[in-house]
Amino acid sequence: xxxxxxxxxxCRMRAVINAIAEAENLTVEDADIQEVALSNGYDDVAxxxxxxxxxxxxxxxxxxxxxxxxxxxxxxxx
Numbered sequence: 001x002x003x004x005x006x007x008x009x010x011c012r013m014r015a016v017i018n019a020i021a022e023a024e025n026l027t028v029e030d031a032d033i034q035e036v037a038l039s040n041g042y043d044d045v046a047x048x049x050x051x052x053x054x055x056x057x058x059x060x061x062x063x064x065x066x067x068x069x070x071x072x073x074x075x076x077x078x
Contacts, residue, residue, distance in 0.1 A: 014059075020066045032061040039064075 020026070033045050036057060042048040049057050 017063050017066050020069070021062055024066075024069060026062070026065050026069060028058055028061045028065065032065050033057060036061045036064060 030045075033048075037043075037045045037048045040048060045057070052060075
């Protein structure tokens with residue numbers, strides 16, 4: 001049951017990330033993938049992709065780009 005809830009939460013999170021990316025026309029570029037590599041301690045993208053797969057790296061880069069977009073555009077309210 002716990003595992004099923006985690007899977008559902010991951011699916012919801014991916015749906016939100018993808019919806020924000022689509023609405024804001026955010027796409028993954030080489031620089032985004034390089035940032036993921038560096039933030040995970042890799043000197044080169046090829047090794048990162050070899051260890052995690054291109055799909056996982058692309059998804060991580062998109063997630064990071066969306067989170068950065070949200071942080072940069074957040075408006076504090078009191």
